[in-house]
Amino acid sequence: MQPFMLQCEGLTVSFDGIKAVDDLSLYLAQGEIRALIGPNGAGKTTLLDLITGKTKPTSGSVKFKTIELTHLREHEIVRVGVCRKFQTPSVYETLSVFENLEMAYPGSRNWYGAWLFKRTKQVIETVESVAERMGLAELLHATAGTLSHGQKQWLEIGMLLIQDPQVMLLDEPVAGMSVHEREKTIQLLQVLCQGRAVIVVEHDMDFVARIAHQVTVLHQGKSLAEGSMSAVQNDPKVIEVYLGH
């Protein structure tokens, strides 16, 4: 049997005695889109922090295929193939869209490599094709700071995509988007997520229902329920702590 793409087991982290994530286990297969939902403070973003190495767990393990991630530093985890989009759009505002994408192009990641980095035809083509897919082809030379909120979100997703990650973690990818932009994002993600394992943190239930194969409901750092959106929505425990509010 193939190992899981991402496998969290018994993951616990406590801040000053408060367990933000408490004995959590999560398994993701290739091609799966998993949504994480839960009230504020349920530990969704903290879980992403644990997977990406931003926070070190108090106990438990995170594995990408067979590689243990908890011992690696953040940039090493990225290089293995686990990429993350932040909650607020994080792009380099003073640089152009092209430069933003180029920066994420894998390779030449140490100081001398970056200094000697050449903008080859292959780099340009890859950047252009990703921009095309993200609907940013017309804006390649625009300064990223001038983009709309939705475009920044797409740019950041594009910056993940150019690295061709096997695991993508998306923290609120449609937050603050217009209905039209959201629609476009859903269609984009449905294509982009194929062949990868994806975790999406999102409050927008309609979005979650349309994109996720599986939903995990977090509450006080614990997994409260796991299953399809409809199953989770009808779970009395979930209704009580979350949807019932």
Next chain:
Amino acid sequence: MKLSLKLDSPTSPKLSTERIAFWATAFIILVVFPVTLSAFRLGLIGKYLCYAFPALGLVLCWGYCGILSLGQGVFFGLGGYCMAMFLKLEASDKASTSIQSTPGIPDFMDWNQLKELPIFWLPFESLPLALLAVVLVPGLLALVVGLAMFKRRVTGVYFAIITQAIAAILSILIIGQQGYTGGVNGITDLKTMLGWDIRSDSAKLILYFVNAGFLLAAIAMSQHLLHSKLGRLLVAVRDREDRVRFTGYDVAQLKTFVFVLAAMLSAIGGAMFTLQVGFMSPSFVGIDPSIEMVVAAAVGGRVSVLGAVYGSLLVNFGKTFFSEHFPELWLFMMGVLFIAVVMAFPSGLAGINLAEIRTRLLKRFKSKPLLTPEPKAPETHDPSPSTGHAGGGL
């Protein structure tokens, strides 16, 4: 702490303007100054230009990468001391120190009852080793400090304070260890380099040009760096450190690199300073000179490589001018100069945009706004107005 800076997007077609500005600066330094100024004034300019090295390092490290170091004097001083130690040993041969109780060692060691040369002075008997030490000693110190700080994610004010503490420590150490370092007087009476008298007028002129050559090379190298992906990465680290880290880059490594580079540049300035001025003392190591270097970078424009040159010229010229004419008030006047420049032009002399000033002034006098669209980039890399300033002032 964060100033809003309009940053020139490095791929925008600004290369040609930057090249013109570079050659204009080269022309001013290599032709205008030597032709128009007396030997004494040219010597002063040569000294000011030594301070452009640390300022240049700060432009890279602070302006582009957001790491404020208040300890660049440490590296300037170490570079200067490494050079001075070689020159001092050459000046302390047995014949000229025969009246000492231990001939053949530097005079201050003899005064402090040292009987033989301390081990760490031995490599400085060789010029190649001394020249290597000029860049390697400060570079290694910066590497150690950088790795220790940046791996632990020490940033911002905390980093600035630590570098300032290092500056204080080193100057106290040098002053305290009089027998080994020459103490508060520093290392003085430097005469020759491999038999070449560095005090003669011709030597001073040659050293001026050597210094100018190094400076222009350092500027060209910095511009090359800033136009590469590494330059864009530095900006990215300054603005969105986490995004860079989570794109697979080792941020600590990048920061350490730029800090070491800034330290080495600073050290070259220090060594050239020693050669041109003929001595080195702890007063170029401690907190005060380190802050003056930051002031020079800020006045010149902290995201302008050429601004570092004009900033250093203006600040050090101001220092000389004010201290000659207002001996009691000069420090305050330097403060006023700094505050005035930073308030009026937050991005320094290089940030002066003539078109924008004209628009602003015209707006004030006319009710009708001008149609000139506000240009986005030309704020940063356009040193021509500052050229007029510094050049005209001297």
